Structures are given as structure tokens and as C-alpha cells.
Amino acid sequence: MISKPNIAIIRYxxxxxxxxxxxxxxxAQSGLxxxxxxxxxxxxxxxxxxxxxxxYWIQESLKDxxxxxxxxxxxxxxxxxEMLTALELVSEYYDIVQVFxxxxxxxxxxxxxxxxxxxxxxxxxxxxxxxxxxxxxRRLANRDTWDAKQKVIMKQPIIPIPEPINxxxxxxxxxxxxxxxxxxxxxxxxxx
Numbered sequence: 001m002i003s004k005p006n007i008a009i010i011r012y013x014x015x016x017x018x019x020x021x022x023x024x025x026x027x028a029q030s031g032l033x034x035x036x037x038x039x040x041x042x043x044x045x046x047x048x049x050x051x052x053x054x055x056y057w058i059q060e061s062l063k064d065x066x067x068x069x070x071x072x073x074x075x076x077x078x079x080x081x082e083m084l085t086a087l088e089l090v091s092e093y094y095d096i097v098q099v100f101x102x103x104x105x106x107x108x109x110x111x112x113x114x115x116x117x118x119x120x121x122x123x124x125x126x127x128x129x130x131x132x133x134x135x136x137x138r139r140l141a142n143r144d145t146w147d148a149k150q151k152v153i154m155k156q157p158i159i160p161i162p163e164p165i166n167x168x169x170x171x172x173x174x175x176x177x178x179x180x181x182x183x184x185x186x187x188x189x190x191x192x
């Protein structure tokens with residue numbers, strides 16, 4: 001059996017920036033080659049609360065994010081599939097050791113997706129490091145402690161952009177397969 005290279009993934013969801021991004025900094029400091037992954041999930045994109053305006057904003061943000069990540073030597077891939085399918089695709093080429101992501105709030109579709117993705121990480125022994133952002137406080141027993149916890153988060157200093165990591169290239173076959181999935185994606189046009 002051929003050994004696959006170990007990698008870490010910074011999974012981008014709603015927080016499409018490099019500044020003050022705890023998960024990105026942790027991934028950059030992991031000592032592993034890092035792939036930035038954005039998954040355009042059909043289930044999420046067709047959910048009733050998702051709109052053309054969301055898609056256009058995401059598209060424009062990802063263009064800028066990709067350029068900023070390139071300066072940090074972090075390659076980015078975008079995949080148009082469900083999240084578990086995207087992880088399986090990356091796993092064909094790499095041994096995913098760690099996944100870094102920020103906490104977020106969402107809808108029932110993202111909640112159910114997160115449950116299945118966290119199970120996938122556990123099943124495949126992938127360390128999942130989820131960092132707080134924007135005063136999201138997960139897994140509270142009750143709301144009485146939220147105020148104190150969010151004040152602690154808000155008093156944290158702004159985290160600078162991480163230093164560039166060692167340069168490396170994503171496997172060409174993975175890049176081509178990711179691009180093929182994007183052929184099913186119809187970009188949004190600029191809203192009026």
C-alpha cells in the first residue's frame with residue numbers, strides 16, 4: 001500500500017478572510033502542508049434561506065481569499081459536492097490528519113451536515129479543531145452563561161495574518177477532479 005502525504009485542511013465556511021482567523025493561524029502553525037478547502041454544497045445552496053445574493057457575495061469573497069492565501073503559500077481548492085463527498089475526494093490523494101474550522105451558526109441543513117461530518121472525522125481518526133468566531137458560543141447547557149463567554153471572546157486581541165508556510169503544490173489530479181466538480185456549478189451574476 002502506497003503511503004499518502006499527511007495534510008491539514010483549513011475548512012472555509014462563512015468566515016472568508018485571513019485576518020483575525022484563529023483556525024487559519026492554527027492550521028498554518030500545524031507543521032503540515034495546508035489545503036484551504038471551500039465546498040459549494042448543493043444541499044446548502046438549495047435550502048430556502050440561501051439566495052442569489054449570498055452566492056454572488058461568496059464568489060467575490062473567494063476570489064480575494066484565494067489571492068491572499070496564495071501569498072501565504074496555502075493552495076485553495078473549491079469542490080461542488082456534498083461535504084462528505086469532498087472529503088472523500090481529498091482523501092484519495094492525502095491522509096487528512098487535522099481539519100481546522102471556525103464555529104458558525106446556520107440552519108437545519110448545516111446542523112445535520114455538521115453532525116455527519118464530525119462523525120466522519122471521528123471514524124477516520126481526523127483531529128477536528130473548531131475555533132470560536134463572532135461571539136458564537138457552541139454547546140451551552142443554557143443561555144445564562146452566554147453573555148460572560150462572549151465577553152471573553154470579544155476582549156481577545158485581533159489575530160494578525162499568519163506567516164507564509166513552506167510552499168508546496170496540490171496533486172494535479174486532485175486539482176483537475178475538483179475543477180470537474182465545479183463544472184456543475186452555475187455562478188451567480190452580479191445582482192442589480
